[in-house]
Amino acid sequence: MLDNDTRSDLDCRETISAIIxxxxxxxxxxxxxxxxxxAAKENIELSQTISSFHRNRTKTKEEKN
Structure with a gap:
């Protein structure tokens, strides 16, 4: 797991890269x-991917029970 300083550095680099x-x-x-x-299209795709991940994760947990 990343510490806060490393996470901040990565966030700054990502932001600067996006601006450039x-x-x-x-x-x-x-x-x-x-x-x-x-950017909106990529955000929608990311949201769909996250939703799909959570659905699959929930389904897997239910199957285990």
């Missing part, structure tokens, strides 16, 4: 709207 990537995308013609739509 957004600036590069905008510089090469991608609009902020396109970036926001892509």
């Amino acid at each position: 990537g957004a600036f590069i995308d905008i510089a090469f013609g991608r609009s902020a709207t396109d970036l926001a739509q892509e």
Whole structure:
């Protein structure tokens, strides 16, 4: 398990990387709207993956009982 300092460092690096990537995308013609739509799509996909994981985990626990 990561300690708080390591987790903070990783979060900062991830955030900085995302910001730099957004600036590069905008510089090469991608609009902020396109970036926001892509982020929303990725968020939905992540939410679906997490929900699926929890459903499968619950189902597995019920089968064990």
